[in-house]
């Protein structure tokens with residue numbers, strides 16, 4: 507069994523190692539800075555799953571007052587296909603409903619389209635939008 511709890515500062519190194527293992531880091535995003543920024547929000551929506559004192563999964567949830575967001579969903583390869591990501595998403599959904607958040611959204615990189623199946627079996631549908639972005643701070 508595993509437990510789900512909010513991020514604490516001592517998780518930082520294990521999380522970065524997990525994201526690298528899961529190929530979620532990119533040269534233009536510093537994982538440390540991403541974690542510091544999220545932790546500073548103190549919203550308790552940055553979740554981790556822990557099994558036998560090992561950090562095995564993350565989900566960086568958020569709520570901007572209009573939509574909930576999922577970022578950095580990652581499960582250690584050794585623990586995949588055991589329902590860990592499903593439990594994390596369902597935990598976040600409950601937290602967001604309690605906050606009055608009406609809709610949860612996420613972005614999937616085009617090269618990672620396989621993960622769409624994971625979200626579809628949880629009831630998530632593709633939305634016909636174009637995602638635009640503009641970097642405001644270079645890390």
Ligand SMILES: CC(C)(COP(=O)(O)OP(=O)(O)OC[C@H]1O[C@@H](n2cnc3c(N)ncnc32)[C@H](O)[C@@H]1OP(=O)(O)O)[C@@H](O)C(=O)NCCC(=O)NCCS
Pocket residue numbers: 528530578579580581582585586587588589590591592593613614615618620621623624625627
């Ligand atoms: C995607 C990911 C988070 C899924 O985590 P997980 O804990 O293995 O997912 P679950 O066990 O809860 O999966 C539930 C169901 O989703 C589907 N599913 C999960 N991973 C899948 C995959 N890679 N391809 C297709 N379907 C998948 C299956 O239907 C699965 O049920 P089953 O195991 O009974 O067949 C995990 O593979 C991962 O960390 N990948 C690397 C990082 C990543 O791509 N993150 C997403 C960024 S958008």
